[in-house]
Amino acid sequence: NAGVTQTPKFQVLKTGQSMTLQCAQDMNHNSMYWYRQDPGMGLRLIYYSASEGTTDKGEVPNGYNVSRLNKREFSLRLESAAPSQTSVYFCASSETGPQPQHFGDGTRLSIL
């Protein structure tokens, strides 16, 4: 029972470098989400995808891009990393509508 799988678990980047965080779910969920979690703040939505082929901005989309590659996979890209993007990133998925979200284990990203 893999659920939601995120890679990598840890990453250190230098300012200006780019990278892609990967997320895959095996529950056949339509909806997928990317959040960031910072100390003293609640989880904040970066982008979400209500279904394959669609993506929408969340609360804090600046500096990020996403791709819903297929129903299983939803990736988050940092084109030019900045220290303000140091955070823990969580991917989640759910069925459409008022359903629980299933979270990955998170990616701890540090930008130096």
Add this chain to the structure above:
Amino acid sequence: KNEVEQSPQNLTAQEGEFITINCSYSVGISALHWLQQHPGGGIVSLFMLSSGKKKHGRLIATINIQEKHSSLHITASHPRDSAVYICAVKQGAQKLVFGQGTRLTINP
């Protein structure tokens, strides 16, 4: 003012105590979620409710829609209950708005 406020922010109790964590929100919602985040960082959904009360083992969640308030109770608390408990409210079809979390520590 945050749309979702949790109290207390930190709670330390002895094993066996009855625990209550509160969540107040200021927006219209379609559902409210309680989540648990363990020290390792993983997040697990505990409850999703839109009215009344739900129970799962030693955990009970209640919601009062009129008062825009929810509580999470833990009976006979145990050190393995130590975690951050997060309240989140669902607005519309997709968006979840999260509280800052309550850090619970249960001492043996």
